Amino acid sequence: MFSFGAMELVLIIILALIIFGPGKLPEVGRSLGKAMSEFKRAKKDIEDEFKEDVK
Numbered sequence: 266m267f268s269f270g271a272m273e274l275v276l277i278i279i280l281a282l283i284i285f286g287p288g289k290l291p292e293v294g295r296s297l298g299k300a301m302s303e304f305k306r307a308k309k310d311i312e313d314e315f316k317e318d319v320k
Contacts (some may be wrong), residue, residue: 281318285293 281290281293
């Protein structure tokens with residue numbers, strides 16, 4: 266979908282540090298990781314439900 270080069274990643278990291286600060290960044294990362302994990306789990310549950318309905 267998207268392809269990021271090294272310069273784009275560095276720019277994103279610098280902007281994140283400016284916006285959130287170095288103390289808040291780990292907390293933001295954890296929250297983002299948990300949200301992605303919950304989204305994947307919900308997606309899998311919905312897919313499993315559809316598969317069961319098809320059977």
